[in-house]
Amino acid sequence: MQPSSSKRRGAMLGVLLTPTLLALSIVAAGWPLQVRVVSPRLGTPWIGRPGAMLEVRLATSLPFVLPAFDLSLQGPGGTARLQETARRWEGADAVLSMSLPELPDGGYSLRLRTKAQNVLLPKAVFLRRAWPSVLRLVQIADLPPPGREPLMQRFVEEMRVKQPDAVLVTGDINYKGTESNIDFIHAQLARLDAPVIMTAGNHEREAWHRYLRVFGARDHRTEFGPLVILSVDSAHGRDALTPSTFRWLQRELNRLDGRTAIIQIHHPIFAPGPAATSEAGGTGGYLRGYRRAFLELCRRHDVSIVLSGHWHQDAVFDQQGAFRTDRVDFPGTKYVVTTALGADVRNVFEQSPLRHGYRWIEFVDGQLASYSSDPHNPVPSEALGAP
Amino acid sequence: MSITTWLFLYLAGLVELTIRYRLSFSAGLSAFVVLIPLLALAVPRPQRPRLHVVGAVLAMCCAILFARSLSLGFWDTQRMDLALLSAGIGVGGLLAVREDSSRTEWHIANWLLVSAGWLLALWHPIGPMLAIAPAASLAVWHRAEPAMKEVPGLSPAWLLFWIGMALPKPWWDSDSLGAIGTALWALGVASTYVPKMRDLRPPLPLLAVIVIPLVYAWLPLWIWAPLLGLLSGFALQQAARPWPPAAAYALVGGLLLSYGLHSNLQLFGLLVWGSR
Numbered sequence: 001m002q003p004s005s006s007k008r009r010g011a012m013l014g015v016l017l018t019p020t021l022l023a024l025s026i027v028a029a030g031w032p033l034q035v036r037v038v039s040p041r042l043g044t045p046w047i048g049r050p051g052a053m054l055e056v057r058l059a060t061s062l063p064f065v066l067p068a069f070d071l072s073l074q075g076p077g078g079t080a081r082l083q084e085t086a087r088r089w090e091g092a093d094a095v096l097s098m099s100l101p102e103l104p105d106g107g108y109s110l111r112l113r114t115k116a117q118n119v120l121l122p123k124a125v126f127l128r129r130a131w132p133s134v135l136r137l138v139q140i141a142d143l144p145p146p147g148r149e150p151l152m153q154r155f156v157e158e159m160r161v162k163q164p165d166a167v168l169v170t171g172d173i174n175y176k177g178t179e180s181n182i183d184f185i186h187a188q189l190a191r192l193d194a195p196v197i198m199t200a201g202n203h204e205r206e207a208w209h210r211y212l213r214v215f216g217a218r219d220h221r222t223e224f225g226p227l228v229i230l231s232v233d234s235a236h237g238r239d240a241l242t243p244s245t246f247r248w249l250q251r252e253l254n255r256l257d258g259r260t261a262i263i264q265i266h267h268p269i270f271a272p273g274p275a276a277t278s279e280a281g282g283t284g285g286y287l288r289g290y291r292r293a294f295l296e297l298c299r300r301h302d303v304s305i306v307l308s309g310h311w312h313q314d315a316v317f318d319q320q321g322a323f324r325t326d327r328v329d330f331p332g333t334k335y336v337v338t339t340a341l342g343a344d345v346r347n348v349f350e351q352s353p354l355r356h357g358y359r360w361i362e363f364v365d366g367q368l369a370s371y372s373s374d375p376h377n378p379v380p381s382e383a384l385g386a387p
Numbered sequence: 388m389s390i391t392t393w394l395f396l397y398l399a400g401l402v403e404l405t406i407r408y409r410l411s412f413s414a415g416l417s418a419f420v421v422l423i424p425l426l427a428l429a430v431p432r433p434q435r436p437r438l439h440v441v442g443a444v445l446a447m448c449c450a451i452l453f454a455r456s457l458s459l460g461f462w463d464t465q466r467m468d469l470a471l472l473s474a475g476i477g478v479g480g481l482l483a484v485r486e487d488s489s490r491t492e493w494h495i496a497n498w499l500l501v502s503a504g505w506l507l508a509l510w511h512p513i514g515p516m517l518a519i520a521p522a523a524s525l526a527v528w529h530r531a532e533p534a535m536k537e538v539p540g541l542s543p544a545w546l547l548f549w550i551g552m553a554l555p556k557p558w559w560d561s562d563s564l565g566a567i568g569t570a571l572w573a574l575g576v577a578s579t580y581v582p583k584m585r586d587l588r589p590p591l592p593l594l595a596v597i598v599i600p601l602v603y604a605w606l607p608l609w610i611w612a613p614l615l616g617l618l619s620g621f622a623l624q625q626a627a628r629p630w631p632p633a634a635a636y637a638l639v640g641g642l643l644l645s646y647g648l649h650s651n652l653q654l655f656g657l658l659v660w661g662s663r
Binding site for chain 2: 063
C-alpha cells in the first residue's frame with residue numbers, strides 16, 4: 001500500500017471516528033434521559049388568563065431529545081394536566097406551548113413527571129382573568145443575610161397582609177452563597193401569594209450554580225397585564241451589560257405592543273455623583289458598559305421606571321442623571337435605587353435616611369402613578385427595625 | 388490532535404466554565420486545581436509510550452464523569468471532586484498528545500475540531516472539555532504518523548501578542564458570543580490551510596499592521612472573528628516548527644493581559660468589546 005493512501009485512509013477514519021466517539025461521550029454523559037424546567041418557576045413565573053398559551057422551557061440531558069413527560073398545574077384551585085399544542089427548539093432548549101386549563105385565579109405549582117423524575121416547582125404559574133385598574137408592585141433588593149432570617153420572615157408576613165400584585169426581587173438574594181440560605185429565601189418567597197419576579201445581583205455570583213438551580217434564567221421577560229417587566233442581569237462581574245444582554249433588551253423593548261415597560265437591574269444606572277459620601281460603601285457599583293445606549297433605549301421606549309438595588313440606600317435619579325431630592329414626579333424615566341431589605345444599610349448619600357425597607361409602586365391604567373417617597377402620594381418605605 | 392488543539396480545547400472549557408460560573412481564587416484550592424493541566428505544559432514530556440494510552444483513558448473517563456455531574460446541573464467551582472475531574476481531562480489529554488506534538492504538522496482538521504469544540508459550548512459549557520477525550524483517544528491511535536521535521540521560520544511574537552489581546556474579547560459576553568466568536572475564529576484559521584489560501588498569505592509586518600486595529604473590536608462579530616482567524620492562521624503558518632517559545636509566551640501574555648483588562652479592573656474601557 002502506498003504511504004499516501006494509508007495516510008488518507010487514516011485521516012478518513014479519524015474524521016469518522018472523532019464525531020462518533022464524541023456522540024458516544026455525550027450519550028454516556030446524559031443517559032438516562034432527564035429534563036429540567038428552565039421556566040416558568042418561582043423567580044421567572046408565567047402570568048396570564050386560562051385558555052392562553054403557556055410557554056414551558058425545558059433543558060434536556062441529551063441534545064434535542066425529549067423523554068415522554070407529563071406537566072400539570074397544582075394549587076388550591078385544583079389540579080389540571082397541561083396539553084402540549086406546539087413545540088420548537090431554541091438553542092438546546094425545548095420550548096413547549098401548552099394550553100392553560102380552566103382553573104380559578106391564583107398561584108399554581110408546576111409538576112413535571114417523567115419516567116425518572118417527579119419535580120414540583122412552587123408558584124410557577126399565576127392565573128388572572130382580569131386586571132384591576134390599580135396594580136401594586138413591591139420591589140426589594142439586598143435580602144437579609146444569614147443571621148437575619150427574622151427580617152425576611154417579617155417581610156413575608158407583611159406582604160401576606162398587604163397583598164401586592166407582584167413582588168420584584170432586584171438581586172443580592174443569597175449573601176454568603178450558602179445552600180441553606182438560598183433554600184430559606186426560596187421557601188420564604190414561595191409563601192407569598194403574589195408572583196415573585198427575580199433578577200440576579202453580584203452576590204449571586206458567589207454561588208452562581210445555586211442561583212441557576214433554584215431561580216433559573218438570567219434575563220427574562222414577564223408580561224403582567226398592561227405591564228412588561230424586564231429583568232436584566234448586570235452582575236456578572238463587570239458592572240455592565242454584555243452585548244448579548246443588551247441585544248436581548250433591545251429585542252424585548254421592540255415588542256412591547258403598547259404595554260408599559262419596567263426594567264429591574266441590580267446595579268444603579270448612574271454614579272452617585274457629587275451627593276455621594278462614598279461610592280456605594282466601597283463596592284463601586286453602577287452601570288458602566290452600555291450606559292449611554294441603555295439610557296437612549298429607555299428614552300426611546302418610554303420606560304416608566306428602572307429599579308435597582310446594590311447601594312443599600314434609597315435614591316432617585318432623573319433621565320439626565322441628576323440626583324433628585326426635590327420631587328420624584330418629574331417627567332421621563334425614573335431611575336430608582338431601593339434600600340436593602342435586610343443587608344447592612346450604607347451611607348452612600350447624606351440626604352437619604354438609613355433604614356431597611358422595600359419600595360411600593362403603583363400603576364393606574366398601566367401608567368406609573370406613584371412610588372414610595374413620592375411627595376404627592378406618600379407611601380413610606382417601611383422601617384423593619386434594626387438588624 | 389496536536390498540542391495546539393489540546394490547548395485551545397482545554398482553554399475553551401476553562402473559559403466557558405469560568406466565565407459562566409466565575410472561578411474565584413479566593414474560593415479555595417479547587418480554583419487552582421483546574422489550572423494544573425496548564426502548568427503541566429511546562430513539565431518535560433514522558434518517555435513511556437504506555438502513558439499515552441493511560442492519558443487517553445483518563446481523559447475519557449474524567450470527561451464522561453464530569454459531564455454526567457454537570458448534566459442539567461451547574462458547576463460548583465468550590466467542589467474539589469469536579470475540579471479534579473476537570474484537571475484529569477486536561478492532564479490525560481495532554482499525556483495523550485505530548486510526544487512530538489510540537490513538531491506535528493497542523494491540519495485543517497485540528498482547527499475544525501477546535502471550532503466544533505467551541506460550538507459544543509452552545510449546548511453545554513462542558514462541551515469543549517468533552518471534545519478533548521475522543522480527540523485524545525484518536526491521537527494515540529493516530530500516533531503512527533511520522534513527526535514533521537524541523538521547519539525554519541520566524542517567531543511572530545509581537546503579532547501573536549496582539550492576537551492574544553484580541554481573542555478573548557467575545558468571551559466577556561458571558562453568553563453565547565464567546566463560543567460563537569471563537570468557533571468562527573477557528574474556522575478562519577482552518578481556512579488558511581486550504582492550499583490556494585496558503586499562497587495568499589501576506590508577510591508578517593503587514594499582518595501585524597492589520598491585526599492591531601482588530602484589538603479594538605469594532606466590527607460585527609461574524610466579520611471580526613473569521614478575519615482575526617484568517618490573520619492568525621497566516622501568522623501561525625509562517626512560524627518556525629517546533630513552535631518558538633517566545634511566540635508561545637507572547638500569545639499567552641496577550642491572553643493574560645487582555646483577561647486582566649477585561650475583568651473588573653476596568654483599566655481601559657476602550658478595549659472592552661461592545662462597551663459604549
